[in-house]
Amino acid sequence: MVTPEQLKTWIESGFNGATVSVEGDGHHFEAVIVASEFESKNRIQRHQLVYAALGDKMKAEVHALSMKTLTPAEAEQ
Amino acid sequence: MTDTVNPSQDAPSVDEQIKQTVTDHEVVLFMKGNANFPQCGFSGRAVQILKALEAEFVTVDVLANDAVREGIKTFSNWPTIPQLYVKGEFLGGSDIMTEMYESGELEQTLKA
Numbered sequence: 001m002v003t004p005e006q007l008k009t010w011i012e013s014g015f016n017g018a019t020v021s022v023e024g025d026g027h028h029f030e031a032v033i034v035a036s037e038f039e040s041k042n043r044i045q046r047h048q049l050v051y052a053a054l055g056d057k058m059k060a061e062v063h064a065l066s067m068k069t070l071t072p073a074e075a076e077q
Numbered sequence: 078m079t080d081t082v083n084p085s086q087d088a089p090s091v092d093e094q095i096k097q098t099v100t101d102h103e104v105v106l107f108m109k110g111n112a113n114f115p116q117c118g119f120s121g122r123a124v125q126i127l128k129a130l131e132a133e134f135v136t137v138d139v140l141a142n143d144a145v146r147e148g149i150k151t152f153s154n155w156p157t158i159p160q161l162y163v164k165g166e167f168l169g170g171s172d173i174m175t176e177m178y179e180s181g182e183l184e185q186t187l188k189a
Contacts, residue, residue, distance in 0.1 A: 043173045044155070051156055063119065063157040066172050 001026045002058065007065075014053020019075075028064045034075040043069065091148030099162040104134035104187065107149050108159040111136050119171040123159040126171075126178045132187050163187060 004022040007029055011020045018035035031050070038046045046069035058065065089097070099105050104127070110116030112124050112134075127134050139146035139158050150156050153167040161168045163186055168174065177183035 043176065044167065044169055047169070047173065048154060059156075063117075 002029075004029065007031065007054075007058070010057050011050060011053050014049065028066070030066050030068075032068045032070070034070045034072055036072055038069055038071045091144045092152055095145065095149060095152045098135075098137060099165045102135045103164055104132055105137065105162040106134055106159055107137045107139055107145070107162075109138070109140050111138050116140060117158070119157075120159045123161060123171045123174050126174050126183070127161075130178070130184055130187060 002024075003026070004024045007024070008020050008022040008031075011022070011031060011033060012018055015033070015035045015037055018033055018037070020031060020033050022029055022031045024030060033050060035049075037049060041049070047067060050067055050069065106112075106120075106123055106127065108115060108117075108120035108123060110120055112128075115121035115124050124136070137145060139149065146158070149158070149160055153160055155167065155170065157170050159171055159174075161170075161174055168177070168183075168186070174183060177186070
């Protein structure tokens, strides 16, 4: 079973210097990701970056991942 | 000499079927189950949002068609279901639909 910590590490590995927080019960996960890579990217592209970081690790569980994807500036608002 | 016909050559590919569906209908929700009986929480939320906006939409039950269930993921380069298409354009899954609904963006997109 995937743990929030594991998921946090996988996501962080796809970005350099992102701030990631993950909560979850092992089945459903809520992730908040703040990364400069999101700048000038729309929501779909941002989520696709996260899915790319996860690769096949979460093939089965990925549908249970809700995400908030923010740039550092948006996170401060 | 009898012709050999390869049915898969004549039948439109999954990609073409999906393309046709999202072109023929203005609002299409690829989901698990249907609008009255969603089979997954995320698909259910997507239906509730469209109903709250009184949108006219058609649904495609990916549970009833494995080829579409996998084909839609490569079509949009998006690994999850549900998937919303408006005027042929992929908008996102239930997460993004929720964000756009809360910001009022989804209503504008549907009305545009």
